[in-house]
Structures are given as structure tokens and as C-alpha cells.
Amino acid sequence: MQEKLTINYTNDLHSYFENWPKIAGYLKGNKQKLQDAGETCWLVDIGDHVDRSRPIAEAFRGKANISLLNEAGYDFATIGNNEGITLDYDDLYHLYDEAEFRVAVANLHTKTGKDPSWMEPSWVVETTGGVKVGMIGLTAPFPDFYNLIGWDVQDPMEILKQEIGPLRSSCDVVVLLSHLGIYADRDIAAAFPEIDVIIGGHTHHLLHEGEYVNQCLITTAGKQGFYMGEVEIIWDTEQECITGKHARAIPVADLEDDADTAEQVAVYSENAAKAMHRPAVVLPDPMPCGPYEDSRAMDLLTDYLRRWTKADLAFLNAGVLLDSFPAGAVSYMDIHRICPHPINPATVPLTGESLEQIVNAALQPDFVSFPLKGFGFRGKVIGKMIYSGLTFDITGTEAKPVAKNLKIHGRPLDPKKLYTTAMADTFTFGSLLPNIKQAEGKKYFMPEMLRDLLLEAFQEIEK
Incomplete structure (x- = not known):
């Protein structure tokens, strides 16, 4: 005798609700069909369902996402970094209060010692x-990031060393819900033979058949x-072992919308627009913006970033502003759009020598x-780098x-001196600007985002 277990899952939706009615329609229908046939089907989300770059998630701080997961009949979930570090402490603490599904996250705890009631390591x-x-x-x-907002996040490998043995001894099949990324998942699979299936996310890889x-x-x-x-897992009830495991990625484009879900998304979208179309600031003049040019809006934001972080200088890429601002009333929706x-803002101590290398790299x-x-960026291109507190001449060729002649507040750049440099946290990740990634003493500012500073900069000139 054999028993089949089906796990349907989503990962890294990033509040892209355009596809959600199709996803929910398929998931609800497939789960009901399998249950009617006497089989087990569970629905799982692997995190980053929330993304505050999208209006519904921003307006409702992720609570609408949880309602949509409830309506679709989800059974289990874990959290991603967008749930974890883009919401403030209270918003994350209460994010899943109304969840009708269980949430597993074994390597995250509150610093107060009292975790939210929804938070479980495993089951x-x-x-x-x-x-x-x-x-x-x-x-x-x-x-x-987690430390700044009141959470203690632990090394996943260390947690698995502690937890996987007891879990394995208490069950027949072990499934890891992993918002760690494909490279970590491969390392874990190699190190922990106790795990049968890893359902992953975070790095946005697409594995058509696993x-x-x-x-x-x-x-x-x-x-x-x-x-x-x-994921389909075949269990042999006589041999008491797994005899088959299969995975596939299901394309969504040609699926039918679920009408109820589409209506629910439309209502959330309308209510988000109402909440965010409130006037935020009145601008005396229009502010044209483009990724390849200087603009007053970018100058204001970069200068405010430097002053707000109390840095020696600041730089930001013009690609962070996706459109121009009109004169007159600007809404919270405009700022967000x-x-x-x-x-988030960040500061990094950099030597004058490193700064010169960064400026030259950013000119190319x-x-x-x-x-x-990725790295939080939702624009199209990096764009021109804009500076506050730093000036220089440009020589060489267009190519x-x-x-x-680099100067900090009118004084020649000292190659050996450390300068506190403010920037978008984007540049502290990856290998875009290696001098920044390798620098020690990085400081992050949370929960404020760049758009919060942009609004405050505009409010200064409104006065």
C-alpha cells in the first residue's frame, strides 16, 4: 500500500497580487479535489509574501497578506526577510495574530524573551x-537588522544541529521550510541527511523539477x-519508508482567476489607495527626476540623509526615484510610488582612498x-550617483x-582618514562596491526607509 502526500507552495510573492487570484483558485481547487479523493494536501508559504514596495502591503503592514493566505486555505508558513526586517517590531510581533495557519521559524526570537504566540520552531x-x-x-x-528592531536571529546551521535529531526521531518524513536561498539549501542538504525535502525561497531561483x-x-x-x-511524497505503508519524491513548478499565466479572491484583492487595493492618497506635503515647484541626471529632489534627499545620519558625506543613486514630482499637493501614495x-539608511566608515575608488567606480x-x-532595490537601473558633502572634477573620456580633486566640505580628501559615509543599505550587500562590503563598523538605521527621509526633506522646504 502507498500513500501520497501533496504539498503545494508559494514563495517570494512580494505582494505581487496580480497573479494571486489565479494562484488561490488553483490551490483551493486542487486541495479540495485531493481531499475528496481521501488524500492529504497541504498549502505552504515560504515567506516574502509581504513586500512594502507594494501599496496593499504598505497600507495594511502585511495584515491583508495574512487575510489572503487565510482565505486561500493555507496550512503552514515560514517568514522571509521582508516580513522580518521591513516591518517594525510591533507590526511583526502581531502580523500573524489572525493567521489560520501555523508559522514555523526556529531561528528567530524576541529579545524580551516572550515570543509571539504564533511563533513555533517546528511541529x-x-x-x-x-x-x-x-x-x-x-x-x-x-x-x-534584526538586533536594531528587537529580535535575535540565529545561525540556521547551528539551530539545525540542535533541532534536527529530536525532530527526525519523532516522525517519518522531515520537511524544511527554508527562506535561506538555494546555496544555503544545498549546503544544508549535504550536511543533514535527516532532511527529506527542502522547500525553499529567498534567492528567487526557479527549479522546474527540483x-x-x-x-x-x-x-x-x-x-x-x-x-x-x-511536491509529491510517496510513502510505502508496508515498508514504512519513502519510495518516491517529485517536485514541479506550475506556471500560473494560463490558470483561471478565482472570482472571490479577485474581488478581495480589488477591495484591499481600493482601501489602500484611499488610505495613502492623503496629502503628505505641498511642493512649491515641480521636481523633475531621472536616473541619469542630477535633480533637486535627489539633492534634497541626499543632503537630508547626510544631516539625519550625522555623517561627513552621503551618496545615493538617482535610480531610487522612479518618477518626477509635480508642484502642489503630493500624497503618501505619490511618495511610495x-x-x-x-x-534603510546606513553609514559606513571609509578611508579617503576607498572613497576615491568608489566615486570612480560609480562614474563608469x-x-x-x-x-x-534585489537588495531592496525596486527600480530599473542604478543611475547616476549623487553626493552631499563631497565634490570633485571629472576628467578622462566619456567612456x-x-x-x-576630491574635496570633503571644501577640504582635500585625505587618503588615510576615515570618513563616516551615509548611503542606502543596498550598497553594503553584494559585490557592487567591494570597498563598502569589506568595511567594518557599518551602522544601519531602522525602521526608517529612504522614503521616510524623502518626505521629511520635502517638509523642510514646505516650511
């Missing part, structure tokens, strides 16, 4: 045929709901036009510009 649940399935959830560790590391099946389904995932990124045409993806 064991049974299929209709009595197969015991252990699930454990892990989220991407960003300790510098992949195996040793005997562990790894699966993940891209981003923004263009695909959803399905033009600067939607979940990006391929850097300015680079189509940056290879060179910065000369």
Missing part, C-alpha cells in the same frame, strides 16, 4: 493515513507568483546603467571618466 503533523511529517522553518539571518543533493529533494518556484510549486524600495557608464535586481 509534527499526520497525514490522513497516519504518516508523521515533521516540519521546521528557518529564515535568512540578518543580525545587524534537484537532488544526496537523497534530499530541493524545490523552489521563482518569484512574484509567476509559478507556484508542488516614486520611492517604493524597502531600503556600465555602473550607472546597471539593471540592479572612461576619472574623478580628480
